[in-house]
Amino acid sequence: MEQPVQTQTWKARSLEELVRILHQIFAEDKVSVEEVQALMESYESNPEEWLRYAKFDQYRYTRNLVDNGNGKFNLMILCWGEGHGSSIHDHTDSHCFMKILQGNLKETLFEWPEKKGNGEMTKKSERVLRDNQCAYINDSIGLHRVENISHTETAVSLHLYSPPFDTCNTFDQRTGHKHKVMMTFYSQFGERTVC
Amino acid sequence: LPSGLSQWFPALEVLDVSGTGLAEMGTELLSLPCLHTLLAKNNRLGGPGSLPKGLGQAPLARSLRVLNLSGNRFAEVPPALLQLRGLRSLSLGGNRLHGIPPDIQELRSLEFLYLGGNFITSIPPELAKLPSLRYLVLCDNKIQSIPPQLAQLHSLRSLSLHNNLLTYLPREILNLVHLEELSLRGNPLVVRFVRDLTYNPPSLQELAGRTVKTRNVPYAPSDLPENLVRYLSLASNCPNPKCGGVYFDSCVRQIKFVDFCGKYRLPLMHYLCSPECSSPFSSASQSSTSQSESDSEDEASVAAHRMQKVLLG
Numbered sequence: 391m392e393q394p395v396q397t398q399t400w401k402a403r404s405l406e407e408l409v410r411i412l413h414q415i416f417a418e419d420k421v422s423v424e425e426v427q428a429l430m431e432s433y434e435s436n437p438e439e440w441l442r443y444a445k446f447d448q449y450r451y452t453r454n455l456v457d458n459g460n461g462k463f464n465l466m467i468l469c470w471g472e473g474h475g476s477s478i479h480d481h482t483d484s485h486c487f488m489k490i491l492q493g494n495l496k497e498t499l500f501e502w503p504e505k506k507g508n509g510e511m512t513k514k515s516e517r518v519l520r521d522n523q524c525a526y527i528n529d530s531i532g533l534h535r536v537e538n539i540s541h542t543e544t545a546v547s548l549h550l551y552s553p554p555f556d557t558c559n560t561f562d563q564r565t566g567h568k569h570k571v572m573m574t575f576y577s578q579f580g581e582r583t584v585c
Numbered sequence: 586l587p588s589g590l591s592q593w594f595p596a597l598e599v600l601d602v603s604g605t606g607l608a609e610m611g612t613e614l615l616s617l618p619c620l621h622t623l624l625a626k627n628n629r630l631g632g633p634g635s636l637p638k639g640l641g642q643a644p645l646a647r648s649l650r651v652l653n654l655s656g657n658r659f660a661e662v663p664p665a666l667l668q669l670r671g672l673r674s675l676s677l678g679g680n681r682l683h684g685i686p687p688d689i690q691e692l693r694s695l696e697f698l699y700l701g702g703n704f705i706t707s708i709p710p711e712l713a714k715l716p717s718l719r720y721l722v723l724c725d726n727k728i729q730s731i732p733p734q735l736a737q738l739h740s741l742r743s744l745s746l747h748n749n750l751l752t753y754l755p756r757e758i759l760n761l762v763h764l765e766e767l768s769l770r771g772n773p774l775v776v777r778f779v780r781d782l783t784y785n786p787p788s789l790q791e792l793a794g795r796t797v798k799t800r801n802v803p804y805a806p807s808d809l810p811e812n813l814v815r816y817l818s819l820a821s822n823c824p825n826p827k828c829g830g831v832y833f834d835s836c837v838r839q840i841k842f843v844d845f846c847g848k849y850r851l852p853l854m855h856y857l858c859s860p861e862c863s864s865p866f867s868s869a870s871q872s873s874t875s876q877s878e879s880d881s882e883d884e885a886s887v888a889a890h891r892m893q894k895v896l897l898g
Contacts, residue, residue: 541655
């Protein structure tokens with residue numbers, strides 16, 4: 391008989407503590423989505439703690455690896471310049487948590503396109519995520535596009551993916567056609583990775 | 586700005602007055618000879634006194650590299666701004682601009698231009714005269730078409746056009762060799778073949794212009810009024826390789842679809858100088874799909890090689 395997962399109420403008082411607690415949680419066989427989401431939300435963003443990972447690129451958003459969770463998860467910081475946005479993408483059967491550290495991000499949810507679909511993809515909902523809020527998505531919930539719609543402010547977000555993945559599919563909103571892409575890191579552990 | 590600013594801080598290089606409710610920036614700016622970065626976003630600038638008079642003659646005109654005026658109330662690009670010859674980065678995002686002045690070409694050193702989130706309806710071809718422009722942001726505006734001359738922006742690496750009113754793109758966009766990022770989502774791009782049957786006969790000015798260009802009639806700026814010199818510099822080449830002709834405003838338009846790696850179909854507008862000219866691909870047929878797909882394979886493979894990240898998604 392399966393033991394129920396013990397969910398605790400965590401409070402991460404620093405980024406370092408957040409990482410430490412994540413390692414602890416993911417060392418178990420079973421992990422509760424609600425527990426991780428609450429933990430991520432409990433961390434109050436303090437730029438001094440993450441500034442060294444926040445490397446911006448002029449032309450597009452960047453992915454900066456913070457911790458590779460002993461292979462159980464990837465924790466990374468994404469930096470979005472004004473107007474930067476992602477394509478519509480899936481999450482390769484993984485859990486995805488996204489927490490706002492600075493600025494705002496608009497998340498638009500989409501339905502999966504029909505198998506032989508050749509029409510405009512269906513928008514399910516959209517919302518603007520604000521400071522310290524944490525969103526969750528996985529493939530059974532749907533697909534999403536994330537954008538910094540501000541023309542004056544940059545945005546920074548903290549992402550956790552479990553299990554880690556380095557490829558995903560991007561989708562053309564007009565046709566639903568998908569295209570597999572390789573995801574890369576702009577920096578790892580605070581060091582710029584040269585491709 | 587507080588008076589005496591330049592006396593207290595004569596060596597000031599970076600000034601950030603964002604979010605201070607500023608409605609005017611006065612003559613205090615003119616005596617800051619070392620200022621290279623001025624950030625004044627989210628203020629109440631946009632009225633007549635926003636930039637000080639005499640800006641063009643001040644040391645600032647040569648020293649200023651970065652100017653951020655996003656989140657203000659500019660309804661037009663202030664002419665004084667165009668005198669900042671050394672400017673490399675300009676942001677006027679989130680203002681109330683309805684257009685871009687052709688004199689934007691005066692900002693010869695510009696590398697980064699952010700005009701997202703305005704009410705811009707069209708792009709002047711003169712924008713293409715910025716030789717160092719690498720990043721051009723025009724998202725969230727009301728732009729209906731892109732002038733083919735924009736393909737002359739040889740240094741362009743990233744072009745942001747999402748959330749506009751584009752139905753097609755000029756085929757010349759494929760000539761942007763260094764373009765790595767192109768965002769087009771949120772535009773009503775046509776997905777089916779569109780046949781444009783209207784052809785406006787060329788004006789006398791256009792016919793004269795075509796003759797000057799195709800016969801290589803020599804001329805110097807002193808021979809012609811300035812507006813005609815400018816007009817002649819805006820000639821576009823007819824894509825028909827056997828034609829070698831040019832056109833200015835009058836042309837036949839045809840939409841062909843180009844597949845990028847078999848994934849995205851972009852409607853590209855082909856311009857021909859006359860109905861008698863035929864495109865490098867065979868002329869329009871009834872069945873669009875098979876025609877455009879077989880025609881565009883060559884063009885697509887070249888384009889796909891150059892354009893790696895087309896963010897249509």
